[in-house]
Structures are given as C-alpha cells and as structure tokens.
Amino acid sequence: MTIAFTRRAFIRASPSAAGGLAIAVFAPAFAGAAQIFGEPAGSDSAIGPEVNAFVVIDPDNSITLRVAKSEMGQGVLTSLAMILAEELECDFAKVKVEYASAHRNLVDHDVYQSMGTGGSSSVRRSRVFLQQAGASARERLIAAAAARWGVEPSACVARGAVVRHEASGRSASYGELAADAAKIALAAEPAIKTPEHFELIGFPLKRIDTPLKVTGAARFGIDARLSGMAYAAVANCPVFGGSLKSYDFSAVSGRRGVLAAVPVTNGVAVVADNFWRAKEALAAMPIEWDLGPAASADSDEFRAEYRAALDGPLADGGGHGDVGAAFASPVRRVEALYEVPYLAHATMEPLNATAHWRPDRVDVWMGTQSPEAAIARAAKAGGVDPKAVFVHNAFLGGGFGRRAVNDELTQAVEVSKAVGRPVKLIWTREEDIRSDRYRPQAALRMRAALKDDGAPAGFEFTTAVGSITRSLGWGKVENGVERQAIEGLANCPYRADALKVLVNLKNTHVPVMFWRSVGSSQNAFAVESFIDELAFAAKRDPLEYRRSLLQGRPDFLAVLDALADKGDWGKQLPKGVGRGLAIHESFGTIVGEIAEVAVKDGGAVKVERVVACVDCGHLVNPLTAAMQIESAVLYGLTAALFGEITIRQGRVEQGNFDTYPIAQMADAPVIETHFVLSGGEKWGGLGEPGTPPIAPAVANAIFAATGKRIRSLPLKNTPLGA
Amino acid sequence: MAAFVVNGQNVAVDVEPEMPLLWMLRDELGLVGTKFGCGAGICGACTVLIDGEAMRSCQTPVGAVQGKSVLTIEGLGAKELHVVQKAWIEADAPQCGYCQSGQVMAAVALLAKNPNPSDDDIDSGMTNICRCGTYPRMRAAIHRAAELAKI
Numbered sequence: 001m002t003i004a005f006t007r008r009a010f011i012r013a014s015p016s017a018a019g020g021l022a023i024a025v026f027a028p029a030f031a032g033a034a035q036i037f038g039e040p041a042g043s044d045s046a047i048g049p050e051v052n053a054f055v056v057i058d059p060d061n062s063i064t065l066r067v068a069k070s071e072m073g074q075g076v077l078t079s080l081a082m083i084l085a086e087e088l089e090c091d092f093a094k095v096k097v098e099y100a101s102a103h104r105n106l107v108d109h110d111v112y113q114s115m116g117t118g119g120s121s122s123v124r125r126s127r128v129f130l131q132q133a134g135a136s137a138r139e140r141l142i143a144a145a146a147a148r149w150g151v152e153p154s155a156c157v158a159r160g161a162v163v164r165h166e167a168s169g170r171s172a173s174y175g176e177l178a179a180d181a182a183k184i185a186l187a188a189e190p191a192i193k194t195p196e197h198f199e200l201i202g203f204p205l206k207r208i209d210t211p212l213k214v215t216g217a218a219r220f221g222i223d224a225r226l227s228g229m230a231y232a233a234v235a236n237c238p239v240f241g242g243s244l245k246s247y248d249f250s251a252v253s254g255r256r257g258v259l260a261a262v263p264v265t266n267g268v269a270v271v272a273d274n275f276w277r278a279k280e281a282l283a284a285m286p287i288e289w290d291l292g293p294a295a296s297a298d299s300d301e302f303r304a305e306y307r308a309a310l311d312g313p314l315a316d317g318g319g320h321g322d323v324g325a326a327f328a329s330p331v332r333r334v335e336a337l338y339e340v341p342y343l344a345h346a347t348m349e350p351l352n353a354t355a356h357w358r359p360d361r362v363d364v365w366m367g368t369q370s371p372e373a374a375i376a377r378a379a380k381a382g383g384v385d386p387k388a389v390f391v392h393n394a395f396l397g398g399g400f401g402r403r404a405v406n407d408e409l410t411q412a413v414e415v416s417k418a419v420g421r422p423v424k425l426i427w428t429r430e431e432d433i434r435s436d437r438y439r440p441q442a443a444l445r446m447r448a449a450l451k452d453d454g455a456p457a458g459f460e461f462t463t464a465v466g467s468i469t470r471s472l473g474w475g476k477v478e479n480g481v482e483r484q485a486i487e488g489l490a491n492c493p494y495r496a497d498a499l500k501v502l503v504n505l506k507n508t509h510v511p512v513m514f515w516r517s518v519g520s521s522q523n524a525f526a527v528e529s530f531i532d533e534l535a536f537a538a539k540r541d542p543l544e545y546r547r548s549l550l551q552g553r554p555d556f557l558a559v560l561d562a563l564a565d566k567g568d569w570g571k572q573l574p575k576g577v578g579r580g581l582a583i584h585e586s587f588g589t590i591v592g593e594i595a596e597v598a599v600k601d602g603g604a605v606k607v608e609r610v611v612a613c614v615d616c617g618h619l620v621n622p623l624t625a626a627m628q629i630e631s632a633v634l635y636g637l638t639a640a641l642f643g644e645i646t647i648r649q650g651r652v653e654q655g656n657f658d659t660y661p662i663a664q665m666a667d668a669p670v671i672e673t674h675f676v677l678s679g680g681e682k683w684g685g686l687g688e689p690g691t692p693p694i695a696p697a698v699a700n701a702i703f704a705a706t707g708k709r710i711r712s713l714p715l716k717n718t719p720l721g722a
Numbered sequence: 723m724a725a726f727v728v729n730g731q732n733v734a735v736d737v738e739p740e741m742p743l744l745w746m747l748r749d750e751l752g753l754v755g756t757k758f759g760c761g762a763g764i765c766g767a768c769t770v771l772i773d774g775e776a777m778r779s780c781q782t783p784v785g786a787v788q789g790k791s792v793l794t795i796e797g798l799g800a801k802e803l804h805v806v807q808k809a810w811i812e813a814d815a816p817q818c819g820y821c822q823s824g825q826v827m828a829a830v831a832l833l834a835k836n837p838n839p840s841d842d843d844i845d846s847g848m849t850n851i852c853r854c855g856t857y858p859r860m861r862a863a864i865h866r867a868a869e870l871a872k873i
Contacts, residue, residue, distance in 0.1 A: 073819065214811055214815070216796050218819050231749065348851070349818075397818050627859070635855060656762045662765075664851060668861070
C-alpha cells in the first residue's frame with residue numbers, strides 16, 4: 001500500500017470552507033509573496049458540495065475529507081482521514097484533506113464534536129464517530145445510486161469511489177452521485193467496520209503533509225500574509241502577576257516603519273511594517289513595569305516550599321487498603337524524595353497570531369490546539385459575537401499542550417483593533433520561554449513498607465505540585481485533588497496490600513499548564529525510579545521485581561516481557577554503560593522503555609539506545625504511531641537531561657535555547673519501537689504516553705552504570721563524574 | 723539598496739543593511755518557508771545557503787549578502803526535488819515540520835561538503851534543533867540522500 005505523491009499540495013484552501021487549512025499549492029520562488037491563505041476574508045457561509053460535514057465530493061470525483069483536529073506533528077491529518085476513508089471506500093491516494101471549520105462547528109450544533117486537540121485523544125475520542133461519518137456517506141451514495149436505478153441498495157456495492165449494481169452492470173462514480181446523496185436521509189445509520197475488516201486502518205501509510213514540509217510549502221500561523229498587514233512585537237510583563245506602568249513611544253516613534261505602540265493584556269506591543277523593525281523598536285522603547293507581589297520570588301525558596309508542603313496540609317488522593325497497618329508492622333521501610341522543575345514547552349514555532357479586527361467581525365490566522373476557545377477568546381478581546389469570529393487554523397509548529405491556551409491571540413486582536421488593520425503578532429523566543437504556562441514544579445515523597453521477600457506491604461505517595469486547574473482559572477479544586485496531580489500515582493499498577501496517595505496542591509506566581517504527558521511526566525519519574533530503588537533494596541533484578549508486582553496485570557506483563565526480549569535485558573554491556581527500565585500507563589496506553597546510557601569518566605551522559613514497547617490496543621497508522629513514540633522519547637529526554645525553568649527575582653532566568661537547551665542530533669539515541677497490541681476494546685492514545693518512561697529509564701540506567709541515584713531533574717544538576 | 727540573488731532571481735531591496743536576511747526574506751519578499759525559531763543563531767530554523775554555505779539568516783545582515791547568491795527552501799528543488807528532499811520523504815522525517823526547511827538546507831550543505839558523512843559527521847554537522855525529535859529519521863534520511871546522490 002503506497003501513496004503516490006504529487007508535488008502539488010494535497011491540502012487545499014477550499015473555496016467552500018474558509019475554515020479549511022489555509023494552504024496554497026506549492027509555491028516556487030516568489031509566488032510565496034502572494035497571499036498564501038486561500039481565502040483571507042473567510043466565508044464559511046458557502047458549504048458544499050458535501051455528502052456530510054466530513055466528506056466533500058466534487059462532480060469531477062475529487063474527494064475532500066475534513067479533519068477536525070489540529071495537525072501539530074502527530075499525524076492527525078493522515079490518521080483521521082484514514083478512518084474516514086476506511087468506511088467511505090475510496091482511493092486514499094487521491095483524497096484531499098482540509099481542516100474542518102470551527103465556525104461551522106459553532107453555528108452548526110457541534111457537527112464536528114470537540115475540535116480541541118490534546119490528551120492524546122484525537123483517535124480515541126473520534127474514531128467511532130469518524131467511522132460512522134464515513135460509513136454514513138458511503139451508504140448515502142449507495143442509496144442515491146439505488147434510487148437512480150430503481151434497485152435495492154443492498155444489491156449495490158461501493159468500492160474505489162464507484163457504486164456498482166452487479167446484476168445490471170451499471171455503475172456511477174461518487175462524483176456523479178454526491179449531489180443526490182447529500183439529500184438522502186438514511187432510515188438507520190449503518191454499522192461500522194470491526195477491526196478484522198479494516199483495509200486502511202492498521203497499515204503504515206505515508207503522511208500526507210510530508211511533501212509540503214520538505215519544500216517549505218507548509219503554512220504555519222506565523223506565515224500568514226494579508227493585504228495591509230502590520231507586524232507586532234510584544235513585551236510581556238517580566239514578572240507574572242505584574243502589570244504595565246508606562247512606556248515612552250516617542251523614543252522610537254520616528255524609526256523607519258514604526259507605526260504605533262499599543263498596551264495589551266500583560267504587556268505592550270510595538271507595531272511596524274516589518275517584524276524586525278517592530279522588535280528592534282520595542283527593545284529600544286523605555287518601559288516601566290509594576291512588578292507586582294512576586295518580584296522577589298526565587299526558585300531556591302520554591303524548592304524549600306515544595307519540600308515543606310509534603311508535610312501538609314494533605315488531601316486524600318485515593319488508594320486502597322490500610323496503609324497505617326502496613327507501615328505499623330515490623331517491616332523494612334524505604335523512603336525517597338524526588339523533585340522536578342518547571343518546564344517550558346518551547347515549541348519550535350514561537351507563539352504568534354494574526355488578527356484582522358473589524359467592528360462586526362474578527363478573523364484569526366494561527367495554529368491553535370483549541371479553535372473553539374480561540375473563537376471565544378477573540379470574541380471577548382474584540383468585542384464581537386463569537387459567531388462573528390473566524391479562526392483559520394494552520395499547521396502548528398509544535399503544540400505539546402502550549403497551544404491549547406492562546407494568550408498571544410488576545411494580544412493580536414487588541415493590537416489589530418487599536419491600529420485598525422490586520423496585525424501579525426509574534427512572541428520572540430525569549431517571550432515564548434519567559435511567558436509560557438509551564439509544567440508544574442513538584443516534590444514527591446515516596447514511601448514503601450517492604451515484607452521480608454521485598455514485596456511491598458504498603459505504598460504511600462505524597463505529591464506537592466501546582467494545580468493546573470487553579471492556574472488556568474478553570475476551578476477552585478475545593479477538595480484539594482485534581483486528576484493531573486495524581487495520574488500515574490493513584491493508578492499505580494504495582495500490587496501492594498495498601499496504597500495511599502496524598503496531595504498538596506500548591507501554586508506559586510508561575511502559571512502552570514498541560515505539558516506533554518502532564519502529571520505523568522513527573523509522577524512516572526517518581527514511581528519508576530522508586531520501584532527501581534525498592535528492587536535494589538530487596539536485592540532483586542529490576543525487571544523481575546516489577547514482574548512479581550504485576551501478576552494481576554497481564555497487559556503490563558505482556559509489554560514487560562516484550563521489552564525484556566527486544567531490549568536485551570540482562571545481556572552484557574561495556575563498562576560505563578548501564579541499562580535502565582521504566583514502564584508506565586497514561587492516556588490509555590502502556591509504554592515500557594529500556595534506555596542504554598553511557599556515563600563517561602567526567603560524568604558526561606550519552607543515551608545511546610532506547611527500546612520502547614507499546615500497547616495502545618490498536619493502531620491506525622503504525623508509521624505515525626512509531627514517530628510519536630520517537631518524538632515523545634526525545635521530548636522527555638530533553639527534559640530529563642537539560643530541562644529547567646528557574647526563577648530569580650520573580651523572573652524566568654532562561655530565555656533562549658542557550659539557556660534552555662534542547663537535545664540535538666548528537667544527543668539523539670537510536671530508538672526502536674515495538675507494538676505489543678492487545679486489541680479488543682482498547683484504543684489508547686499515542687502523542688504523550690512515550691514521554692513519561694524515558695526520564696526514569698535513563699535515571700535507572702545511570703544507577704546501573706554508576707550506582708548514583710538521580711532523584712531530581714534535570715540530571716545535569718547531579719554530578720556524575722568519578 | 724542591497725542587491726543580490728535569491729533563488730536565481732536578482733533582487734534589489736531598500737532596507738536597513740543591518741536587517742537580518744531572515745526578515746527581509748519573510749516580511750519583504752514573502753519567502754516564508756525560511757523560519758524564525760530563536761533569533762539568536764542557535765536553532766537553525768532560518769538556515770539558507772549563501773554562495774553554497776549554510777548560514778543562519780537571522781544572524782546574517784542584509785548588508786552582508788550584497789552581490790551574493792541566496793538559496794532558500796523555495797528555490798531548492800523548484801524544478802525537481804533535491805535528493806535530500808526525496809530522502810526526507812522516503813524516511814518520513816518531518817513531524818510538525820517547522821524546523822524542516824532549515825534542516826533540509828543544513829543537510830544539503832553538509833552533503834555538498836561531505837558526500838559520505840558518518841554518523842559522527844552528521845552529529846557534528848547537523849546542529850539545528852528539532853523539538854519533535856525527528857533526529858533518528860533525519861540521520862537515516864541523510865545516509866539515504868548520500869546514496870541517492872550516487873545513482
């Protein structure tokens with residue numbers, strides 16, 4: 001099964017849906033100077049010719065499938081289109097794909113359901129719905145043919161975008177039938193295919209966006225170009241919770257191309273006819289800030305405060321059995337403290353948004369994980385009805401959770417409204433790093449009571465961590481426990497007579513949010529490092545020890561056994577090289593990883609090889625699935641090796657990739673991914689579950705190589721030299 | 723007025739000589755395939771070829787390219803895909819894709835100097851950042867491009 005690529009973009013800016021992915025065909029040389037968004041003004045009013053909201057079939061038989069999730073590298077444009085095409089019975093190599101319109105979703109009763117992309121949920125939450133949409137379109141096309149020919153629909157077969165009536169030899173293309181099919185109401189929705197009948201789902205099809213991305217033709221939000229557009233650079237308040245006091249635009253107003261300075265939410269923007277001119281003028285413009293109450297906050301204090309917070313007040317985060325009894329009996333106790341820092345998302349495409357405000361309508365071009373929230377945000381900032389907002393989503397230059405809350409959009413709308421023209425507002429890398437909403441800092445105290453054979457009688461896991469819900473203003477979390485804090489702790493798979501999870505949600509002035517794999521990013525580090533410590537304390541092999549505690553979990557055991565095999569567990573390694581293991585379930589998927597790590601005499605760490613075994617139940621596209629595991633491993637590896645946002649005098653100390661380094665080619669291990677699919681009803685996520693195991697796998701490998709235990713991240717802060 | 727060649731076409735632009743080439747390409751010429759990633763010469767998302775050398779266009783003033791020839795991702799393979807682009811497609815390298823213009827240009831320059839790079843050569847020659855972690859596939863793609871170039 002291969003897909004023939006043409007150099008023309010598959011993704012089109014459809015004249016029938018302004019919410020369509022704003023992608024022009026491959027633009028050689030200076031054609032890029034023309035407007036790249038097919039329909040800058042947008043016009044969601046004209047819809048069709050569509051069989052249903054997901055399937056558009058033109059009379060020339062070209063088929064466009066709509067994807068209602070954001071493409072940020074995870075491959076949804078391909079995988080969700082495959083799900084539609086699986087049922088539609090068409091030639092996948094010939095389909096075009098475009099984004100569904102968030103405006104349409106708003107005015108047309110959530111016809112696309114939720115368009116938010118996150119939680120590794122795109123396939124999990126929309127597969128059945130999309131299969132149904134594809135099947136429904138197919139059956140309508142069949143019904144249209146049957147009606148035309150005066151035959152029973154059951155006597156007709158759809159295949160390769162053609163409906164055939166075998167008995168009479170008649171046939172009609174989907175293109176000929178689409179207009180009729182759109183008018184047909186089915187008496188009952190058809191049954192969808194079960195996995196044994198899949199012909200596309202489960203096969204490694206090439207991504208449809210690759211040709212665009214190797215030719216520079218893929219259009220990201222930052223690439224928007226509109227007639228009369230100005231550019232804005234923004235300075236956010238350097239301390240969270242502070243505010244703009246004053247600025248002196250006269251100092252830079254005479255500069256070439258500089259148009260205006262505009263106070264915006266959380267800062268001030270300078271507008272010019274070119275982003276560089278805006279950025280340079282902003283840097284030269286005197287600005288005074290009221291730094292607010294957190295101007296003396298400091299990471300050293302935070303660390304002490306999070307440690308102290310482990311002593312309470314603590315809320316009940318779940319568990320089972322009598323932990324008091326487990327710890328009261330004369331048993332061996334093991335305790336360890338694990339700490340993780342704030343982490344920035346650092347998407348490669350810095351945050352940006354282009355807005356065109358008019359009194360009765362706002363258009364937005366950007367990459368967002370939450371088109372619906374972007375509509376609400378732009379409506380509020382622009383003072384217009386949400387139904388008058390059109391979000392033209394683009395490719396996202398990375399998301400990882402950051403693009404779920406679009407602070408930059410509010411500012412873009414404010415500036416466009418102030419200057420009365422379309423404005424592209426870009427955060428520099430420094431603003432992007434310093435005004436993120438971060439993975440929470442946390443401290444975790446892990447306690448176990450071990451029986452004589454080393455098996456745990458009880459676990460007590462205590463976490464002190466920032467509340468994402470509170471930080472986003474999404475709720476007060478009055479019971480003191482949120483899912484993000486306890487995921488990976490409360491559902492610890494290792495068998496013990498008793499488990500207690502205790503939580504202290506504690507926020508600083510630093511905003512926190514979803515970061516690839518969320519709570520599991522720190523909780524898996526603590527649990528999987530701690531289990532390794534317990535195995536060592538019990539003088540047992542880390543893999544065998546885990547096996548013994550997972551006897552009630554055949555799903556975990558299957559992954560673990562595959563991992564032992566593929567990852568060469570127990571085989572000899574050169575001196576100075578260690579092998580470490582971690583396994584964790586998140587977003588419905590179990591991922592086990594073995595890292596082989598070399599620690600040089602000077603303490604330099606090189607992760608040489610990572611073997612991942614994955615049970616996500618079923619796969620839509622094994623190619624993009626494997627790519628997601630590779631990506632998740634490297635995202636987590638960057639955090640484990642280097643990732644750290646620290647605060648001095650209330651401000652984020654890091655600012656660019658020199659101070660917030662990202663793993664490079666030379667840091668990248670060989671990564672081998674194996675799928676151990678349990679099938680059945682399980683359809684697990686894939687964007688995030690590969691991230692949690694890598695930090696503990698690497699830390700456990702370092703222990704195996706050196707005997708030194710990493711209990712705080714990033715591991716660069718732990719001296720490993722001889 | 724700076725005059726130079728971009729993707730084979732003569733260009734004369736009236737901009738400040740200190741304006742980075744990146745912003746001249748993106749905001750003045752509309753060649754937005756070249757990306758802004760860090761503005762500090764670290765990430766390489768803005769990599770273009772200047773007289774065949776891979777350069778970080780965010781650190782290259784327009785004044786410094788006077789009389790030179792600039793090749794951007796839009797010009798690479800404009801007639802036929804470059805072997806690096808073909809290999810990138812074969813190896814399924816891109817994910818979000820944002821860094822990939824710069825990565826492709828860096829790989830083109832690497833292979834021009836070293837038609838048979840070892841893994842170590844790739845490690846030292848490819849310093850562009852990718853946040854999606856496409857490094858293993860890009861490494862494979864570079865080896866594949868080296869093969870394709872010989873065919």
